[in-house]
Amino acid sequence: MAYIPPLDNTETQHEGTAHLAIHNTFLRRSLTLLALKTTARFFKYDGPCARISKNLIVKTSPSVHLTEATTMEFVAANTSIPVPHVYCSFVHRNRAYIVMERISGQPFPEALKTLSDADREDIFTQLRSMIQQLRKLEPPPGTGVESCTGGSLRDPRNPRARPRFGPFKKVQDFHLWLRDGVQIKEHPEVANVHMTDQDWRDLREMAAKQDGAWSNLTFTHGDLNPFNIMIRGNQVVSIIDWESAGWYPFYWEYTSAWCGNITRKWWQDRVIKFLDPYPDELKMEITRQKWWGEV
Structure with a gap:
């Protein structure tokens, strides 16, 4: 089915994408959201990427999509190309979050x-x-x-x-x-x-x-x-x-x-x-x- 752009750029972007989430557990979601409110404040943001620890970043913005995390896993599984390891990805309040390795x-x-x-x-x-x-x-x-x-x-x-x-x-x-x-x-x-x-x-x-x-x-x-x-x-x-x-x-x-x-x-x-x-x-x-x- 072709993608139909939402009027406000975000309204329907994540509909039908729940199956793309990776390691989507309540604990991982909660820890990620908590880290963005606490430890992320000690690091400098890089565009949509927020560093939450020495080795972890969270990518999130209105345009971030779960497909990106799935793509990195696809490339890692089928090639030897070095890509960031994905720890989890999920949608919370119509916004996607990707927790991945900081390179x-x-x-x-x-x-x-x-x-x-x-x-x-x-x-x-x-x-x-x-x-x-x-x-x-x-x-x-x-x-x-x-x-x-x-x-x-x-x-x-x-x-x-x-x-x-x-x-x-x-x-x-x-x-x-x-x-x-x-x-x-x-x-x-x-x-x-x-x-x-x-x-x-x-x-x-x-x-x-x-x-x-x-x-x-x-x-x-x-x-x-x-x-x-x-x-x-x-x-x-x-x-x-x-x-x-x-x-x-x-x-x-x-x-x-x-x-x-x-x-x-x-x-x-x-x-x-x-x-x-x-x-x-x-x-x-x-x-x-x-x-x-x-x-």
């Missing part, structure tokens, strides 16, 4: 200051090996663009995700959603903005490719920006922030990493060190984002 390490950009050129290349080699493990995962028969549980997805950069979207049984349906349902053959203008002849040619080329035949769905992190790669010494000790992960078209990892880092040109130039490039699909995505831009 000891530095985000890649901070670690760069002390890494040698050889260390950096070794890290990219480690990342390529990890991504190849994701690429080897086989989607179950009938899988479309969806989470590892067959449910909705999250992409905080996309303004049409309110706060989730999908799932889609066909890649073409996903592509149509990405361009807000616009049928290019029927609309010579998008959002009443005048287009040049080149714009129109680019849009028709984009739509033809999006609406064509697709195969090779791959399991995708969806937000491989350098701050989601944790380093200790010269080792990748964890890949974090799996909120956008799921089964996507084969190009999505590359174009998301590239387009999602337009302010980090140095990272754009390096993603091909661990991701296979797809220049035609990148051109398609650049055209789409010009007219249906993500934030």
